[in-house]
Amino acid sequence: MAKYETLIFILEGSLLNEKVAELNALSQTLKLAGREFGQAQRIQYNSVQEKIKLLGFDERIKLTLQEFFKNDWISAKGTFDNQLQKQDQLNKDVLPFLDEVKNKVNLILLTKEKKDVASSRMQSTELLNYFSAVYFKDDLTSKLPDKKVLTTILHQQNLSPATCLVIGTNLVDEIQGAENANLDSLWLAPKKVKMPISPHPTLHLNKLSDLLFYLELS
Template sequence: MFLTQLKQLTVFNKALFSLVLLLTLTFSGGTMAASQIQAKPKVIVFDVNETLLDLEQMQSSVANALDGNTQLLPLWFSTMLHHSLVSTVSNDYHDFADIGVAALMMVASNNQISLTKEQAKQTIVPPLLSLPAHSDVKPALAQLKQDYKLVSFTNSSNNGVKAQFQHAGLTDYFTHRYSVEDIKVYKPDLRAYKWLLEQLNVAPHEALMVAAHGWDVAGAKEAGMQTAFIARPGKALYPLAKQPDYIVKNLEELALLLTQK
């Protein structure tokens, strides 16, 4: 009888401790689920476009090509992502920038706008290679670099992300840049994350994928990685996917959480 009561009390105390820990984490800045409290990762993996780099300046470029319609930028970006997956599942790889040009031509055509391939290329490529970093990025990376190995993983080409990082001043924050160009399988295909983990030589749970895209977070989570969703304006999680381990408003909030581990 006494042993039974003691066991019940121990279970209760453990549950109470878990609840207190969850509430502490929730109200200290970021959001974590009780079942998702993770160990400190060995490496943090960052998506690039929109996660680190601000695409807002693309609006004027795309708007000029699409008769001043600034509302078509999200449609262009989603069309580009859609057809990167078409490229993957049909085993017909094309450079991400080339897919972006093709997607812009599709959006223009569907809106009865005349646009040549060369015009589309000039609309997409130069602005994409000269994007600025979000204001929260450099302070957060500087803080995280003190305790973690930082790498990037993008659907953009190797040369593309190299140029982007040089322009945005992000090169020195990362130990390595990884691109799906080397495997020719676009995220969020699980093979892309598996390949990345092999390059990093870590187990899935030892890597944290950070992205402002619900689809990227969903893919990494299914691959067994820890995940962090950066809830930038206009970005939302996919409701049918597994919840990420962290949901934060910006990278500085995530850095605060991770440096407290």
């Protein structure tokens, strides 16, 4: 088994429950606009997500808002972003896993959101206690899947590419970004979802706790 000395987590999805966060943020944005978010809107939302699930983070949010707000989506995005800042629900196995690996592997956090948004979402969690370095969107000159995002982190943290594992849930942004930087990756996704041909993650697991099998922890 590969010995991974550094785990690079993408905050949105692998740690924070992004599906719940985005749904809640949209629901609140509609309600603040005086509009209903009932069963019909939920069905509409699920239909849209099925069509855009392979898109990157920014494009997915844009198209979701365009579906519900049409030409007024840009102003709606400001409200959506404010509501997203309030979404701090962690995936259920995150803290037990981090407790298990803390001080045994190097943990680095990468977020796709600006510092004010991501920091707000983490404020009531214990996440920042676990990571030796945190990179926000503001800290980088490019965004995933550009390989410069991850190669910059490797260079600044003096990491060996051979012992790093990128952990994410989005194929287009995160897994492709790892592949572009020639890094191993873990795609967290339901087992029923087929492993893609490209980009091709090194590992495909549906629970973060399953990664313990691939780590050589003393």
